[in-house]
Structure formats: structure tokens, C-alpha cells
Amino acid sequence: MDRQITASTCCYCGVGCGVLIEHDGEHILGVSGDPAHPANFGKLCSKGSTLHLTGDLTARALYPELRLGKSLARHRTDWDTALDHATSVFAATIAEHGPDSVAFYISGQLLTEDYYAFNKLARALVGTNNIDSNSRLCMSSAVVGYKRSLGADAPPCSYEDLELSDCVMIVGSNMAYAHPVLFRRLEAAKSRRPQMKVIVIDPRRTDTCDLADLHLAILPGTDVALFHGILHLLLWEDWIDRDFIRDHTEGLAELKNLVRDYTPQMVSQLCGISLGQLQQCAEWIGTSPSFLSLWCMGLNQSTAGSAKNSALINLHLATGQIGRPGAGPFSLTGQPNAMGGRETGSLSNLLPGHRDAANAQHRAQVASYWGVEQLPDSPGLSAIELFEQVRNGKIKALWIACTNPAQSMPDQTAVRAALQACPFVVLQEAFSTTETAKFADLLLPAASWGEKEGSVTNSERRISHVRQAIVAPGEARPDWAITVDFAQRLEKHLRPGQASLFEFDNPAQVFDEYKQLTQGRDLDLSGISHALIDRLGPQQWPFPAGAVEGTARLYVDGVFATANGRAQFVADPYRAAKEQRDARFPLTLITGRLRDQWHGMSRTGTAAQLFGHVSEAELSLHPDELRRHRLQPGDLVSLKSRRGAIVVAVASDDSVRPGQAFLPMHWGDRFLKGGVNSLTLPAFDPLSKQPELKHSGVRLDPVDLPWKLFALIEGDVQRHFETLRPLCEAFSYVSLSLVGRERPALLVRAANTSAPSAELLSEIDKNLALDDGPVLAYDDPRRAIGKRVRIENGRITAIRLAGETLAQHWLQGLWLEGRADQQLRRWLLAPLSAPPGNLDTPFNSNKILCNCKNVGQNAICAGISRGLDLQGLKQELGCGTQCGSCVPEIKRLLAATAQPATVFS
Incomplete structure (x- = not known):
């Protein structure tokens, strides 16, 4: 069939980017951003731009x-x-x-x-x-926050407010990773208007912080105290909108009594920030002509998630910063249609049309419309x-x-x-x-x-x-x-x-x-239909029958969706996260996102290209924490919480504080034995019922796993994945990922206290196609060491190292280069297993920074050494010219070669 283009929507985050699907009626051949879609105007992130590479049929459910x-x-x-x-x-x-x-x-x-x-x-x-x-x-705490403060679960802002705001505060969101298309839009606005202030509140120093004029690296879970401390200063300095408060709100008196105790000294100590940072943040919020806040899971995934949302919205009500361009509280939805789920009643406490299941009148309205006698009243x-x-x-x-x-x-x-x-x-x-x-x-x-x-x-x-x-x-x-x-x-x-x-x-x-x-x-949205969207384009609700366009902003008249039309100040005290550091669990585990993966990786995990930036699960620890535990990057540890334990490799990362650890949320049991959520706790917010996935008490215990396995096989990676993963269940540590771009391959690393049975190793070799054919083999049974390399048409197609894996990075490099030189045969037949080259340089030291153009860190560093700046790198290498997700890291590499400078953060 001839190639066709179908306009549709991306299936990842809540930005809702328009995409153009290139296909022949049977197969999707490519994807690009839709220039006509108002959510992204043709821009796509690294995940959206690779949609056509995902969904391998061998990973699909095809029949009942x-x-x-x-x-x-x-x-x-x-x-x-x-x-x-x-x-x-x-x-x-x-x-x-x-x-x-x-x-x-x-x-x-x-x-x-x-x-x-x-x-x-x-x-x-x-x-x-x-x-x-x-x-x-994902978003249930935001639902409660909007409803308690404003009367309805309705984000009041539009994306254009990112460009119109004078002060943007990003809270609990690595927006550069989680919502990259919007972040690029904010980045461009900041470039056009350098006077715009950007505040980032996040325990980690993420890529989002590179855009910030001020980064508040608060201690995890202290957001409510911070917001109350900011409000304390707004009231003290009279940086509030008294007319707006008088005409459009209620409840400030009770809140003032509460925040009186949140003095700057107390808040700065509790949150782990300086007085100067707290005061600067409050001043920018209180004196900027327009103030916009953006937030995501850092606020929502908490036992105090509802309180965090309401305390943030309090700042907008106190300053009158809502219902006008560039201003308002704006939650960034995590999933592509979590909003549609909330609208249709797809939480246990909701009903369609933003109704409540506990409300008898609401139940009667829906039952009457559906033509049934009644709806259930039990929660x-x-x-x-x-x-x-x-x-x-x-x-x-x-x-x-x-x-x-x-x-x-x-x-x-x-x-x-x-x-x-x-x-x-x-x-x-x-x-x-x-x-x-x-x-x-x-x-x-x-x-x-x-x-x-x-x-x-x-x-x-x-x-x-x-x-x-x-x-x-x-x-x-x-x-x-x-x-x-x-x-x-x-x-x-x-x-x-x-x-x-x-x-x-x-x-x-x-x-x-x-x-x-x-x-x-x-x-x-009674005026919207599929046909209307086809005619007018995507539309914002409310869009009642007879409307000719959607509604860009809510509450422009200062009338809110509450019973009396007034917004409500909510006075919830600060309560610490459920699990605090103690002698048994002295570290706080934070979870978050990777740039190129999404949620549980059921889709992104089928595309080898999306593993180029971060290839395997690693636990990020501050260098001081590594020294305290006498660990080196790459060492394996047992990471334990009160609920479970997993074995994972550690990495040095000064973007997290000592006493904290970071592990991406995507690694489930398929990719990392046990998975990150073996550790997280089910305690939830009493109002939103959203669990505290972001914050768990953990400890590091040493592990002794001297027997190691490294395997790589190209070809039908999903089939190999499904056959090899169960065989690895016998090992204490298992990590699987995809590598390569033109020739995708499955990569397996495993470790154990002792060698497995010969039968299990033979079964692994069979699944790696290393049991027959053009295979170079070496075995040392006395030391439980074995090597297998399959060479076809002059290049490596499969590898298995058992017992020790010193040569893994060198062999992976040979595989990637598509060659099998004479050094390989000499190494394989030597009694010792040390390969040529520098064993201290891991293969992933040349990680892919720019997925769109397949540009690695080494190429960018080489360009910088030749004197190229950001624009020069873009022109020569193409990096940063499409989705732009790599730009923050490139800027850091450029800054590392510049003269040291003092930065206020």
C-alpha cells in the first residue's frame, strides 16, 4: 500500500503531544510531531519520536x-x-x-x-x-488539592502561561525528563526573557535545575513546611493581594494562626536550606507581576500529598495569582489520559462529570441518566x-x-x-x-x-x-x-x-x-465531539454546547467552583514522611524518572535505542556516602527496606545529598530482579489514598557474589528476553537491558554466591545460540570459568562469560564495532581472562547523550576540546537540534571546561 499520514496523539505523558503517524495501512513506519497541534507545535521528546520503534510484535498479546x-x-x-x-x-x-x-x-x-x-x-x-x-x-493528591481549595478538579492554566509568567516555580518535578516538550517551551521563554525567574524545589539537583535561578534542595517530604514558611514571609512583608483575599477567598485567619509558627529560622533548619534561599524565594513569589507553579509526583506521591497541594495553592490565593495570564497553580499530569479518567469517574470515589460517589444527589443523577434504579452507595x-x-x-x-x-x-x-x-x-x-x-x-x-x-x-x-x-x-x-x-x-x-x-x-x-x-x-464538554475536533482541532474544556472555542483559563472572574463561589485557604500542619532515617535504615530512598524510559517500560523497554542514555539500573549515592560504605562505582549491594531487598549496582552521583539514595522508578522485576517497588511502602495519604512512593527508609548491606555472568545476544531480543529471564531467577543479582541501535541485542548481567549447575549453564548457552556452530569456547572447570563467543561473517553475534567478567566491556565494544580481531582468539585461549585495553573504562562511559542523532558523550567532549560551543556542537554533530533533552547535559560538559564561577543556588 502507499504510504499514508494519520494525525493522532502521543501515548506517553500528560503533555498530550500531537503526532503524525507514517504508515502503509498495516505497519507504522515513522512518527513526527504535528506542527498544527497546540500542545507541542511539532516538537517531540526522545520517547515520542521513537514510538515507531516500540511495540515489537514478539512482546505483544495477540490472542486470548x-x-x-x-x-x-x-x-x-x-x-x-x-x-x-x-x-x-x-x-x-x-x-x-x-x-x-x-x-x-x-x-x-x-x-x-x-x-x-x-x-x-x-x-x-x-x-x-x-x-x-x-x-x-499519580494524580489523586492533585485532585484533592484542587477540590478542597478551588472547588473542582480543574487545572486553571494553559501551556502558554509558561511563556507569559514572570516567576515560575517547579516543585517535585524533574520536568526536563518527565515533561520535556513543556520544559523546552519554558527554556525558550527564559532565553527570550532572561528576567523571568525560575525556582526549582527538589531534593536532587536534576537537569531541570540547570534552568533555575534558584534551586531549593529541600530535605525530602518537607514541602508543606516550606510553603508555610513562604506564606509566613509573604504575610510579614505584606506581599499579598488584600483585595483578592477579601473578595474571593475565605479561611485565611485560621491559616495565619498556623503559619505564624513557621518562622524563617525554623523552616530553613527543617527543610535543610539557607535563610537567604527561603527569603529570596518568597520575595520573587510575592513581588513578581505573575507567578506560576508547576508540580508533579514529588508533591503527589506522599502521605501528605493533599496537604502539599493545598499549601502550594494557598500561595496563589494569598497573592491573587490565579485566573490571569502567566499565573496559577498548574499540575503536570503524569499519564496521557489521567485527566480523562478523572473526568469520567475512574477513581473509586468519583462518578462521571466530576461527581462524587459518596454524594446521594450525584448518584441519583447518574443512575437516572443511565436508566438504572440506583448506583451503589458503599465506598x-x-x-x-x-x-x-x-x-x-x-x-x-x-x-x-x-x-x-x-x-x-x-x-x-x-x-x-x-x-x-x-x-x-x-x-x-x-x-x-x-x-x-x-x-x-x-x-x-x-x-x-x-x-x-x-x-x-x-x-x-x-x-x-x-x-x-x-x-x-x-x-x-x-x-x-x-x-x-x-x-x-x-x-x-x-x-x-x-x-x-x-x-x-x-x-x-x-x-x-x-x-x-x-x-x-x-x-x-457537551459541545465537543470527535467530528468537531476534526474540524476545529483539539479544544480545552469547558466547551458547552454552542461554544465556538475552548476556555484557556479558569476563574478569570474570581468566582470559584465552591458552594459560595470563594476559594478556600486550607490549614494543614506539616507532618513528616512516614519513614524517617534511623539507626536501622539510615538512608532515604527517592524514586524518580529517567529521560528516555516511561513508567514500567512495557513499551519503551522494547526499543534498544531508548537504553542508550541509561542502560541499566544503578543506585545513585553521593560520593561521601560511597566512601562511608567503602564502595566503588559498579559494586553490588543489597538495598534493604522494611518490606524487601534487592541487589543493585551503585553509582557515584553528587546530585543527591549524603544520607539519600536515588533509584529510577522504571526498573521492575523483568529488568532488575525484585524491582524497585519491592522496597517502597504502601502507606498513603488519608484523603487522596495516594501512596508514598517517593520516600522510603533503606540501608545498604554488603553482598559477596563472586560468581558472575555476562551475556549478550543480538537478533530477536524480545524472544531471547522471555526465554533467558526465567533462567536467571536462580541468581541473586540479575539485570537485563537492551543495547545497540542498528543491531539491537539483549544484555544480561548476573551474579551469585557460587556457580550454577552445569545443566543451567548449558540451558543458558542453548538460548544464546552458543551450544553449536561457529563458537569459540574456553572452559576452566577448576576455577568455574567459562567463555563463549559466537562469530558469524567476521563479527561477534553472541557472548557468554561465566565465573568472572573482566572482559565484558572490551567484548561489548568489539560487538558494537562489528569486528572480531586476532586479539579475541588469543584472549580466549589464554589461561588468564584479562583482555587487552583499559579495564577501568566501562563500556557505558560513552553513553548516548543525544538519542535523536545518536551522539555519544565522547564525540561531544571531543568537539568541546576543539573549542566548539553549544551552537557549534549543534551544527557539527546535530545534537540538541530535535527534542533538546540532551542540552542540559551538554551545557554541564561545557561548563566543566570553563573557568570556575560562583553560582547562587
């Missing part, structure tokens, strides 16, 4: 699979058999144990139409509020509570869609035990390789990005039409269609003889039914 007992393997079946079986189990469970014995756990990555179908299924048909979303782990289970009840046996049938709780939930030991114990687990998923897939009794293949149609809402309330480019592979189906098909079958058991509630033939019909539930509400 069913098993009829926990001890049995799943077998392929057809859709009718699969859904009839699910219907039978759910109907029987509901009949015997009641509707609250089943639950649905869905995702911030679903489309709005998918959400709506699931909500109607759970609440109108099944009769349970046990439907929650992984947005509970639904939030994510943490839901999996606790699964483990306790209350939930007997669990339907999971488009999410990976066996990677993303905290306290993984308990979550995996719950999934294993649940009598019936349905997984509706595009990828069969996720950690959750092995727990599924029924796997239903879902269509993925580029294969389905619907709508999403981004962080600025802008609704985009997600268009289908190609047909889904195998027998995969759109999520809304799977849900509707199941609902129609279940109706015959639960509503026999009655008219169907699910007469939908396409996603546009689902949207058109849903939007009427928003009419007259704060988010009124």
Missing part, C-alpha cells in the same frame, strides 16, 4: 489465552470462549458473594471512551464502586486497599486493564502474593511481557497506540482526537470494544430480559453518551 487452574499454563483460545468464561466466573462470584467481591483496576493510559465503558460496567451493571485506576498512584476500594482485599480474599475476581500492578504498586511482595492468591485474574493488555501477565488466568489482547480511536485530555484540559492508523495485530481489539462485549454478555445474567445498557458500535457513540453527563458541570 486462558488457564483453568493456577498450576496450569495458559492456552490460546477464541474470543467467545474467553469472554463467556469470564462472564460465567464474574456472574457466579457476584451471585455467591455480592457485587463488591469483584473489582476493576484500570489505567491512566486508557482512552476516555474506554474509561466510560468500564465505569458504566462496574457501577450501573455490576453494582460496585470497586473500580480504581493507576492514576491513584469503593482505592488501589492500595483493593490489593489488600484481594490478598485477604474479599476480592475474588479482579479485572486489570492496561496497567502493570506487579511492577508499579508499592510493597511488591504483598501485591504479587495477592495476585497469586486471587481465584480469577483477567488482564486486558497490549503487551504479554509485563510482570503482571504471568498472574493472569485470562489474558485478553488489547489494541495499542496507533491501532485504536478515541479521545484524551491533557494537562491543560485540552481534548484531542486519537485516530487509528493501522489494524491491530493478531486478534487484539480496542479496550472499549472488549469491555462492551463483556458487559453485553454479563447483562444476560444480571439483567435478563432488559434492554441493554451498552448499545455502542463505535467510540464516537460512547463519547457522545458520556459528554451529556458533563453538561452544566464545571468541565462541561
Whole structure:
């Protein structure tokens, strides 16, 4: 077929970038940014620009699979058999144990139409509020913050406010990694208007801090104290808007009594910052003509997440900085359609149209519209509570869609035990390789990005039409269609003889039914349709019937969505994070994002190119902390919390303070044995029920793992991944990643206290294609050392080193260069294993800084040594000319060669 272009939307973060999908009707061939889309104007980050490289079919769920007992393997079946079986189990469970014995756990990555179908299924048909979303782990504290302070879950700002603001404060967000397209926009605005002030509040010195005029490296979890301390200074210096407070707010008197005790001295000591930093921050907020705050998981993922959100919004209310250009509190949504999930009621405490499940009037409104007698009034289970009840046996049938709780939930030991114990687990998923897939009794293949149609809402309330480019592979189906098909079958058991509630033939019909539930509400989008977006482009809500354009900003008239129209000051005291450093657990573990990976890596983990910047899991520690523990970079340690332990390599990183450790959130059990969330705690905010994923007490224990394994094989990397990962389960330390660009390969590192059995090593060799053919081999049984290298057409295609791995970096370099010289044979047959070259230089010292142009650190450093500046590097190497994510690191390399300068931070 001829090449075609389909305009759609990126499936990663909440920026909601427009993309142009190049395809031939059957295969996606390329992707570029959509210049006409107002969220990104053609810009894409490293993840979005590589979408066409992800979704390897060998990682996809292609056909329904069913098993009829926990001890049995799943077998392929057809859709009718699969859904009839699910219907039978759910109907029987509901009949015997009641509707609250089943639950649905869905995702911030679903489309709005998918959400709506699931909500109607759970609440109108099944009769349970046990439907929650992984947005509970992401944005639920922001929801509570907006509702308590402003009356509705409605971010009031637009992306253009980043360019219009005079003072931008970024809190708890490495925006340069998490929302890079927006960060580039802010970076460009700062370049045009250097007088703009940028404040970054983050315990770590991240790439985002490179843009900051002021970086407050507060101690983790002290945000509420900081905001109260800022407000204390605003009140003391009279940097407040008295008229706005008088006319449009209430509750300041109680808050003033609270913040009186948050003196500058107390706050600076508690937060670990200087008095000068605190005072400068307050002055810029209080005296700038416009003040914008941006935040993400650093505020939300906390046992005090709701208090943090409200304390930040208090600053805007005190200064009148809301409802006008360049001003306002602006949460940066983590997932592509977490906003759409909140709008449709896809948290256990919500209903469609920003209604509350606990509100009898709201329940009656939705029940009447749906044509059912009533909706359930018993509270639904939030994510943490839901999996606790699964483990306790209350939930007997669990339907999971488009999410990976066996990677993303905290306290993984308990979550995996719950999934294993649940009598019936349905997984509706595009990828069969996720950690959750092995727990599924029924796997239903879902269509993925580029294969389905619907709508999403981004962080600025802008609704985009997600268009289908190609047909889904195998027998995969759109999520809304799977849900509707199941609902129609279940109706015959639960509503026999009655008219169907699910007469939908396409996603546009689902949207058109849903939007009427928003009419007259704060988010009124009754005037929007798929066809209207196709005609006018993506639109911001509210967009009521008859409107001709969307709404850029909310609360411009100073009237808020509360009962009396006034915004509310919220007076919550500072409460420390649940786990503080102590003698047993003297380190604070912080989690966060990598630049080129996303969430649990079910999609990004299929593209070797996205491992170029950070190839493997490493625990970042301050150099002083390494010295204190007598560790060298690359050493393995046992990282322990009160819930579990993992073995991980350490790295030196002065961007974290002594006493802290940083580990990216993406590494699940597939890539790092145990996964980071084996350590995190399930304690949650009492209002939002969002868990404290950012902050755990940990310690480092030494490990003695003298036997090591290094393996590399190119070719069908996903197939090799799936066969080799289970074989590595016997080892104490396991790390898997992808390497290479033109010739992707699977890389495995493992370590153990002793050598494995000869049978296991033989099985590994078989899966590495090292058991036969053109293989160079050397074995030293006495020292339990073995080497295997496969050479085809003059180059290395597979490697296995067992016992010791001194040559791993050298061999990986030979593989990457596509050669196998005579040194290789001499090394292999030598009685000692030391390779030629410098063993102290790890292979990844030339990490890829610019993924878009495949430019490594060595090439950039060479250019700098020749006198090139940033513009010269861009012109000669191309780095930094597309998504721009590499620019902060390039600037640091440039600064490292310049004369030392004093920087106020």
C-alpha cells in the first residue's frame, strides 16, 4: 500500500503531544510531531519520536489465552470462549458473594471512551464502586488539592502561561525528563526573557535545575513546611493581594494562626536550606507581576500529598495569582489520559462529570441518566486497599486493564502474593511481557497506540482526537470494544430480559453518551465531539454546547467552583514522611524518572535505542556516602527496606545529598530482579489514598557474589528476553537491558554466591545460540570459568562469560564495532581472562547523550576540546537540534571546561 499520514496523539505523558503517524495501512513506519497541534507545535521528546520503534510484535498479546487452574499454563483460545468464561466466573462470584467481591483496576493510559465503558460496567451493571485506576498512584493528591481549595478538579492554566509568567516555580518535578516538550517551551521563554525567574524545589539537583535561578534542595517530604514558611514571609512583608483575599477567598485567619509558627529560622533548619534561599524565594513569589507553579509526583506521591497541594495553592490565593495570564497553580499530569479518567469517574470515589460517589444527589443523577434504579452507595476500594482485599480474599475476581500492578504498586511482595492468591485474574493488555501477565488466568489482547480511536485530555484540559492508523495485530481489539462485549454478555445474567445498557458500535457513540453527563458541570464538554475536533482541532474544556472555542483559563472572574463561589485557604500542619532515617535504615530512598524510559517500560523497554542514555539500573549515592560504605562505582549491594531487598549496582552521583539514595522508578522485576517497588511502602495519604512512593527508609548491606555472568545476544531480543529471564531467577543479582541501535541485542548481567549447575549453564548457552556452530569456547572447570563467543561473517553475534567478567566491556565494544580481531582468539585461549585495553573504562562511559542523532558523550567532549560551543556542537554533530533533552547535559560538559564561577543556588 502507499504510504499514508494519520494525525493522532502521543501515548506517553500528560503533555498530550500531537503526532503524525507514517504508515502503509498495516505497519507504522515513522512518527513526527504535528506542527498544527497546540500542545507541542511539532516538537517531540526522545520517547515520542521513537514510538515507531516500540511495540515489537514478539512482546505483544495477540490472542486470548486462558488457564483453568493456577498450576496450569495458559492456552490460546477464541474470543467467545474467553469472554463467556469470564462472564460465567464474574456472574457466579457476584451471585455467591455480592457485587463488591469483584473489582476493576484500570489505567491512566486508557482512552476516555474506554474509561466510560468500564465505569458504566462496574457501577450501573455490576453494582460496585470497586473500580480504581493507576492514576491513584499519580494524580489523586492533585485532585484533592484542587477540590478542597478551588472547588473542582480543574487545572486553571494553559501551556502558554509558561511563556507569559514572570516567576515560575517547579516543585517535585524533574520536568526536563518527565515533561520535556513543556520544559523546552519554558527554556525558550527564559532565553527570550532572561528576567523571568525560575525556582526549582527538589531534593536532587536534576537537569531541570540547570534552568533555575534558584534551586531549593529541600530535605525530602518537607514541602508543606516550606510553603508555610513562604506564606509566613509573604504575610510579614505584606506581599499579598488584600483585595483578592477579601473578595474571593475565605479561611485565611485560621491559616495565619498556623503559619505564624513557621518562622524563617525554623523552616530553613527543617527543610535543610539557607535563610537567604527561603527569603529570596518568597520575595520573587510575592513581588513578581505573575507567578506560576508547576508540580508533579514529588508533591503527589506522599502521605501528605493533599496537604502539599493545598499549601502550594494557598500561595496563589494569598497573592491573587490565579485566573490571569502567566499565573496559577498548574499540575503536570503524569499519564496521557489521567485527566480523562478523572473526568469520567475512574477513581473509586468519583462518578462521571466530576461527581462524587459518596454524594446521594450525584448518584441519583447518574443512575437516572443511565436508566438504572440506583448506583451503589458503599465506598469503593482505592488501589492500595483493593490489593489488600484481594490478598485477604474479599476480592475474588479482579479485572486489570492496561496497567502493570506487579511492577508499579508499592510493597511488591504483598501485591504479587495477592495476585497469586486471587481465584480469577483477567488482564486486558497490549503487551504479554509485563510482570503482571504471568498472574493472569485470562489474558485478553488489547489494541495499542496507533491501532485504536478515541479521545484524551491533557494537562491543560485540552481534548484531542486519537485516530487509528493501522489494524491491530493478531486478534487484539480496542479496550472499549472488549469491555462492551463483556458487559453485553454479563447483562444476560444480571439483567435478563432488559434492554441493554451498552448499545455502542463505535467510540464516537460512547463519547457522545458520556459528554451529556458533563453538561452544566464545571468541565462541561457537551459541545465537543470527535467530528468537531476534526474540524476545529483539539479544544480545552469547558466547551458547552454552542461554544465556538475552548476556555484557556479558569476563574478569570474570581468566582470559584465552591458552594459560595470563594476559594478556600486550607490549614494543614506539616507532618513528616512516614519513614524517617534511623539507626536501622539510615538512608532515604527517592524514586524518580529517567529521560528516555516511561513508567514500567512495557513499551519503551522494547526499543534498544531508548537504553542508550541509561542502560541499566544503578543506585545513585553521593560520593561521601560511597566512601562511608567503602564502595566503588559498579559494586553490588543489597538495598534493604522494611518490606524487601534487592541487589543493585551503585553509582557515584553528587546530585543527591549524603544520607539519600536515588533509584529510577522504571526498573521492575523483568529488568532488575525484585524491582524497585519491592522496597517502597504502601502507606498513603488519608484523603487522596495516594501512596508514598517517593520516600522510603533503606540501608545498604554488603553482598559477596563472586560468581558472575555476562551475556549478550543480538537478533530477536524480545524472544531471547522471555526465554533467558526465567533462567536467571536462580541468581541473586540479575539485570537485563537492551543495547545497540542498528543491531539491537539483549544484555544480561548476573551474579551469585557460587556457580550454577552445569545443566543451567548449558540451558543458558542453548538460548544464546552458543551450544553449536561457529563458537569459540574456553572452559576452566577448576576455577568455574567459562567463555563463549559466537562469530558469524567476521563479527561477534553472541557472548557468554561465566565465573568472572573482566572482559565484558572490551567484548561489548568489539560487538558494537562489528569486528572480531586476532586479539579475541588469543584472549580466549589464554589461561588468564584479562583482555587487552583499559579495564577501568566501562563500556557505558560513552553513553548516548543525544538519542535523536545518536551522539555519544565522547564525540561531544571531543568537539568541546576543539573549542566548539553549544551552537557549534549543534551544527557539527546535530545534537540538541530535535527534542533538546540532551542540552542540559551538554551545557554541564561545557561548563566543566570553563573557568570556575560562583553560582547562587
